[in-house]
Amino acid sequence: MYYEKLLNEQKNIGLTRVISFTSGKGGVGKTNSLINIGLALVNEGRRVLILDADLGLANVDILLGLTPKYTLEDLLYNQKNIEDIIIESENGLSVIPAGSGVLSLLNLDANKKSLIISEVERIAKDYDYLLIDTGAGISDDVLFFNTVAMEVVCVINSEPTSLTDTYSLIKVLSQRGEKDFSILVNNVKNETEAKNAYKKLFMAVEKFLRVKLKYVGFIPSDPIVNEAIFEQKAFVDMYPSSEVSRKVVSLAKNMDADFFDFRVKGGIQFFFKELLEQGKYGSSLNGCYGSDFSF
Template identity: 40%
Template structure:
């Protein structure tokens, strides 16, 4: 069954762990829902899931149950704050991080059950450049790379972009600077990443904004409450809403490439390429 309108599939990634991509994924999903978008948030960190923790929700089933055949993907959808739907992953289940090609395909094909109407699928990827990360990122229409002011963050973001561009022909990346201390820090971080990419890679980077360091972020995590719910008028929350506004302004995919079925097909193709 084809969806009546294109679905925006946005992968949030970063290469390095600890840059705040899960927080961005959670809160940008809520911000998009505030703009009347129907949003599904997929926790694609198959071994160390934490979106459910950040959202303060509990789930009895997760992606491990989908893989085992105990249920289909619609059965694991959980209602989240602001009207978003959440697909929780498993946490502390090592075999979920070591899926073979057949298991990847089974998980990917499970998405065909998401035939409900939705506007945006936000994917919170795992850290690093594992096969699973690459599968989800290369299948997405938009790739948001999160960086922060640490040398390893820029290095790891570049390594991820290099892999995706040279091996999988990904050419466009959106960049967010997180936990910035000044107005110029984010732009400077982007400039560093763009300089090395321009020198060695044939890619296009677009800077879509920065999220200032905000103590409310830490407090929200401790309360297991999304920042946009805990401190909706905070500086960081306002910055996330500004980024979400840019997301809705991105052109929607057209033709068959715009439907969720194509996302499934690209995931499956990406998996088969590595068999």
């Protein structure tokens, strides 16, 4: 199968951890979460590459105040290679930009998407993390970029529309073989609101779908998120001691601690899911799963 082939090819990435940030509903905070978690990982000494896969409506570059010379459009249509289009922010994030309002990036055929992945794969081995910012919804592009990631982080908020759309996305992805999903609750007042939202999603998923959910934490609602957006800067850079930044830093540290275990165990990312499914993965992740989660 096409996707299995791509997953097999990912073995070559080596120890790069590939994580997609996705959502059923748009505007829930995928791009802001990804950028700030990415930057927190950079501040931990990790090498982080971001692939802007919200093709046609990309905004990683805008949120980081970057002005890319070339984008994925040039990779696909103007014979540029990935080294030509990759751009580094002054705070140390490497970004593969996609361009906004570029119609030729919409509804790419399988060959073009495969070209993007094989070019990204070529350079991803120089990084510890490849974070993929997907669009929202259940379009082919969204499904594709989630399927090539090793871990899928669904960003949700507490609105019923976010929960129902996320349920639909998880359902469709599970039909494509994805069985493990991490849930990050964004833009909520407090942990109670976050866990209530997670619980609602978990109960629906547990009843009707055969997948595992893992609650990874929450990011509080804070007006500084918008202030940073207007400055085109990451809030963890602009307001490092704010509550929202401290929360994101601790999320990134937890994420990285899992990665550390994973490296020490000598696994390669391709086996990550298999180990989880067989219950052989270390104790740090067991107990985080929905079935063990208690409120």
